[in-house]
Amino acid sequence: MNELKALRDALSAQQKQIAEQRQQLGQQQQEIQKLRQQLEGTQTVAAQGSEAAPQLVNAALHTASANPEAVTASDAPQEKPKESPLSFHIGGADFTPGGFVDFETVFRTTNTNANISTNFGGIPFNNTVQGHLTELRMTGQYSRYSLKVTDKFGGNDVTGYFEGDFNGNDGANVFVSSNPHTNRLRLYWVDVKRGKWEFLGGQSWSMITPNRRGLSPSPADLALTYNEDSNIQVGIPYTRAGTFRAVYHPNKNWALGFAIENPQQFVAAGAVIFPFAFNAQLGSQFDAANNSATPNAYPDFIPKISYDTNFGNGQHFHFEAGGQLTTVKLTNLHIGAPGSPFVHHQATGGSGEFAMNVDVVKGFRVVANGLWGSGNGRYVIGLGPQVVVRPIQNNPTTFDVEPSLVHSGTA
Secondary structure, rough: HHHHHHHHHHHHHHHHHHHHHHHHHHHHHHHHHHHHHHHHHHHHHHHHHOOOOOOOOOOOOOOOOHHHHHOOOOOOOOOOOOOOOOOOOOEEEEEEEEEEOOOOEEEOOOOOOOOOOOHHHHHHOOOOOOOHOOOEEEEOOEEEEEEEEEEEOOOOOEEEEEEEEEEEOOOOOOOOOOOOOOOOEEEEEEEEEEEEEEEEEEEOOOOOEEEEEOOOOOOHEEEOOOOOOOOOOOOOOOOOOEEEEEEEEEOEEEEEEEEEEEEEEEEOOOOOOHHHHHHHHHHHHHHOOOOOOOOOOOOOHHHHEEEEEEOOOOOOEEEEEEEEEEEEEEEEEEHHHHHHOOOOEEEEEEEEEEEEEEEEEOEEEEEEEEEHHHHHHHOOOOOOOEEEEEEEEOOOEEEEHHHHHHHHEEE
């Protein structure tokens, strides 16, 4: 009986509590209805009367502007304009196009018989007709285009780079009417980084070319200076050649590299005269700026080491040292020897290279580089021969020849 009585009392109390909650809910609904009527009345007055009519706002019902109609376009949130992307994606790869449009006007006080790239080895003396002629070139052929592709493959960071212009081997009549300048391959390589190792294959700036930082193949990281002339500045050793290189990065400061690069047995245009009796045999074995089919025997070997660091207020310091090993080989027939046997001769030489640059203060940088040795004439913008051929008299009736590498340097 006591349990039944307790249950009835609890049920009665719960019913009383529900009745009180219903009464409170009814009062809240009446208050909300009154507020709605007040708000509708003030909006009607504002629409019919003065713009400055007072408004009653219930902050519990309106969390935005007191008068939504008063919000102007300048107050509304503006969508940020989209920036043009510097690259686009295909799959997981980033493609970054680049280049520039170039209109170049060149005036020279002598006739070098060149286009916009000055032939520094062909500047005539004033005792020639060409030395008393001026020349003018106006062209857009040095305009450039490039494409950089980056991607990740497993644990490898892969970068591909392509660069070209229209400064190739033009036809003799290129400037007559339509100016159909020849497309030219400048760079085309793939670089793979994995851990502390880096490997590159393709056509790139030679490792003998001085760097601004590290041993990077990127044109922005090379110390090529800024010239109006589209040729490389005299004093900077370089080639752009087929190459394979490996670089080891023991830490963020040091880099050690080794490259094998395409050679060329170069004797320069009109700089070397072969012994007359051997001229027919030797002419096709050397490049006098007119033979792309030179029978080279070995690649050029180029080791290099670099050190980079920052100091002061972020100034950068770079130093590098390297070398170059090259070999020239020729084949000829003995003259005067019984049976005239075929004989082979070769000569090997090397050069040393160094370069540095340092940011002294903001906007002022000191740059220096040098190359000295034997057989490097091709690397100094082709201003001199790599090799000459000397005659040898073995006995009064037998004659032979041998290659001799030419010493040269640049700084």
